[in-house]
Amino acid sequence: MILRNIDLAEVVKFINWTYFFSAWRIHGIYPGLESLCGCEACLQKWLLQFQPEMRGKALEARRLYSEAVETLKKLSESGALQIDAIVLICDAKAENEGITIYTDNKEKSVHLPMLRQQHPNETNGFCISLSDFISEKHDSIGIFAVSVRGADRIAEEYAKAGDDFNALLVKSLADRLAEAASEWLHRETRKKIWGYAPDENLSIEELHQCKYQGIRPAVGYPSIPDQSLLFELDKILDLRQIGITLTENGAMSPASSICGLYISHPKSFYFMVGEIGEDQLNDYAKRRDMQPDKLRKFLSCRCS
Incomplete structure (x- = not known):
């Protein structure tokens, strides 16, 4: 059985973000990250679950997650993958x-x-x-x-433009x-x-x-x-x-x-x-x- 053009939005639900963060050397588990609404009050409340020394890493994970979600949205809308x-x-x-x-x-x-x-x-x-x-x-x-398919080409285009961050982001998301x-x-x-x-x-x-x-x-x-x-x-x-x-x-x-x-x-x-x-x-x-x-x-x- 061959399944073609599997819905990217459906697949995204199954991403294990812990391994994504590990690929970026942001080790740890960040529960509740996916359900954050984006307001400052919720962010500060979310950070309280972490030890003070871990809050910097948690913020880093939050920023990277936001970048990743935005990139996935663009990839889904464009049909590039x-x-x-x-x-x-x-x-x-x-x-x-x-x-x-x-x-x-x-x-x-x-x-x-x-x-x-x-x-x-x-x-x-x-x-x-x-x-x-x-x-x-x-x-x-x-x-x-x-x-x-499609990620290698997109990453290469980013790399040629000197945007190493987005090149690596697309590869790691793929x-x-x-x-x-x-x-x-x-x-x-x-x-x-x-x-x-x-x-x-x-x-x-x-x-x-x-x-x-x-x-x-x-x-x-x-x-x-x-x-x-x-x-x-x-x-x-x-x-x-x-x-x-x-x-x-x-x-x-x-x-x-x-x-x-x-x-x-x-x-x-x-x-x-x-x-x-x-x-x-x-x-x-x-x-x-x-x-x-x-x-x-x-x-x-x-x-x-």
């Missing part, structure tokens, strides 16, 4: 320390080898892999991608819109497209707290640190359909793009593979049919 997505629900099973995904009535398949935590997880004492959340007999899995679109699409998938949680009724805050059933690990993120798996998912999704191209190093263009998996297991959870040993690197390289040295450049995790 296009948000597209693709999602497929496929048969799958776990095998050989990985996940095999079937398409076209099981006539085609793609195998995704998975990395496993080298050391036991602090939560349950096991070395976790995403393949643990998929049945070895028969299961289903979702694969998805979202792209935000990154957050890609994450927000992923959040929105995941909810749509759980409730409607896949429909395994049709009665879910969670607030945006609860979505950001991952209180839904299932997970959506993205390629290049802590649970799937091998960027080269994008080439395998591209065989199924044909990412060009939503304007995504891949470099030889597995980077996506436009940069504000995300591609990954939907796993519905009720006990699945997000985790970090973390540092892996040479033993696992060599084993994984065999399963990827790649030389270890070539594989290293695709891995976002450390190899000891």
